[in-house]
Amino acid sequence: MLTRRLFTRLMASLAVVPGTAAHAAGSLLQPANPGPLAFLKRAFDLAETGSSRGEGTPYGAVIVKNNKIVGEGWNRSALKTDPTAHGEVEAIQDACRRLGTRDLSGCVIYTSGGRPCPMCETACHWAELDEVVYGTDAAKPIRHGRPRYPSC
Numbered sequence: 740m741l742t743r744r745l746f747t748r749l750m751a752s753l754a755v756v757p758g759t760a761a762h763a764a765g766s767l768l769q770p771a772n773p774g775p776l777a778f779l780k781r782a783f784d785l786a787e788t789g790s791s792r793g794e795g796t797p798y799g800a801v802i803v804k805n806n807k808i809v810g811e812g813w814n815r816s817a818l819k820t821d822p823t824a825h826g827e828v829e830a831i832q833d834a835c836r837r838l839g840t841r842d843l844s845g846c847v848i849y850t851s852g853g854r855p856c857p858m859c860e861t862a863c864h865w866a867e868l869d870e871v872v873y874g875t876d877a878a879k880p881i882r883h884g885r886p887r888y889p890s891c
């Protein structure tokens with residue numbers, strides 16, 4: 740019997756789940772009034788969507804370029820059985836696929852929750868993102884500045 744969970748896993752493995760970061764051809768929802776609050780709100784909405792589906796813990800992120808969302812993601816660690824599938828990494832991968840580049844300079848990442856973990860902040864650094872904005876509250880974006888590469 741094909742359960743919903745099995746179906747979701749199967750579709751994720753085929754990277755064709757509509758409305759997910761794995762569906763690069765899908766259109767991205769753009770806020771009616773773009774700006775830091777709207778982008779952070781979208782990150783929180785994505786976090787809730789993924790969490791409610793049981794795909795991972797509630798963390799979401801969007802990548803913004805020229806005031807438009809160019810990539811999005813949320814924690815899919817449980818769905819993908821991949822401990823690196825954090826919202827920020829998923830959003831970076833989605834933006835890179837959509838823009839056809841590994842260089843996201845000129846882009847800003849908005850992420851729900853606290854400051855990105857070291858893995859995600861390093862991924863932001865390697866993706867050349869200009870700025871990290873995060874929030875523990877959707878109504879209070881915190882500008883973190885350029886992603887930092889932690890030294891050992």
Ligand SMILES: [Zn+2]
Binds near residue numbers: 826
């Ligand atoms: Zn992370």
